[in-house]
Amino acid sequence: MFRGDVCNGQADSFQVTDGGRRCVPVSSPKRSLSSVEGAGRCSVTTFSVTDCRGSSFHTNIGTCSGVLYGPVRVEC
Numbered sequence: 001m002f003r004g005d006v007c008n009g010q011a012d013s014f015q016v017t018d019g020g021r022r023c024v025p026v027s028s029p030k031r032s033l034s035s036v037e038g039a040g041r042c043s044v045t046t047f048s049v050t051d052c053r054g055s056s057f058h059t060n061i062g063t064c065s066g067v068l069y070g071p072v073r074v075e076c
Helices: none
Strands: 021-024 032-034 043-049 053-058 064-066 072-075
Antiparallel strands (some): 032 064
């Protein structure tokens, strides 16, 4: 998760192992998101409400998605 619009600037990261599912709150303003390393088997979705509910946006694995969001859910 990046502060800049094109996966640049201050970054925060987290890891999900195979078979895992995580809803990760975004603790500071972030504007873009990218998934890497083994993410081909995972689904990454951003949400508008803090508990991974509300409006959502499904990101494409291996690309930089410039989108304002709240929490991020990753399922592998």
